[in-house]
Amino acid sequence: MKVYYSTGRRKTASARVFLKPGTGKITINGKDPKVFLPYISKRSEALKPLYLTKEDKALDIYITVRGGGITGQSEAIRHGLARALTEYSSEHRPLLKKEGFLTRDSRMVERKKAGLHKARKSTQFTKR
Numbered sequence: 001m002k003v004y005y006s007t008g009r010r011k012t013a014s015a016r017v018f019l020k021p022g023t024g025k026i027t028i029n030g031k032d033p034k035v036f037l038p039y040i041s042k043r044s045e046a047l048k049p050l051y052l053t054k055e056d057k058a059l060d061i062y063i064t065v066r067g068g069g070i071t072g073q074s075e076a077i078r079h080g081l082a083r084a085l086t087e088y089s090s091e092h093r094p095l096l097k098k099e100g101f102l103t104r105d106s107r108m109v110e111r112k113k114a115g116l117h118k119a120r121k122s123t124q125f126t127k128r
Contacts, residue, residue, distance in 0.1 A: 004087045008080025010105050013068030017080035019088050022060030028077070029064055037074055046074040049082040049101050053092045079104060 004019040026047070028036040037043040050056045063080070065073045082101035086093045096102050110119040117123070 004084050006080050006084035006087055008076045008078065008083060008104075010075035010079060011068050011072035011108060013065060013072035013076040015063055015065040015073065015076035015080040017077070017084040018062040019059050019084045021058065024057040024059065026061045027063065037070070039070065042070055042074040046077040047081070049078060049085055049092075049096055049099075052095060052099065052101075053085055053089075055085060055088070055092075059088070075105065 001020055006017050008015040008017060026033050033043055033047065037046060047056075050059075050061070061081070063077055065077055067073075068076065078101060082096045086096060086102065093102070112119055
């Protein structure tokens with residue numbers, strides 16, 4: 001039985017996704033997705049490529065994700081899952097590409113500059 005692997009990234013989060021033919025069992029960091037991603041919106045967003053390709057009942061999925069927060073991790077899972085599904089079957093590529101799931105979102109947090117409070121926030125202007 002072949003295992004399909006892919007990596008997904010977003011902000012500082014990185015997700016490793018392993019797919020293999022099975023019964024539809026999903027595990028994220030050793031936990032059920034409902035436990036790991038308690039917010040319905042984040043969970044549905046992360047698993048959207050799976051439901052879009054209708055492979056949710058045919059594959060066992062094991063995901064490890066590190067770094068970032070809830071949003072970064074869920075979007076890293078989505079990216080990795082989409083890439084792994086194209087690895088599993090190239091027929092899924094046009095559908096996932098059209099939805100934009102295969103494109104890595106390269107936006108990162110801007111660094112703090114010296115003399116400023118944050119990346120762009122400056123001190124309060126005083127006229128006198």
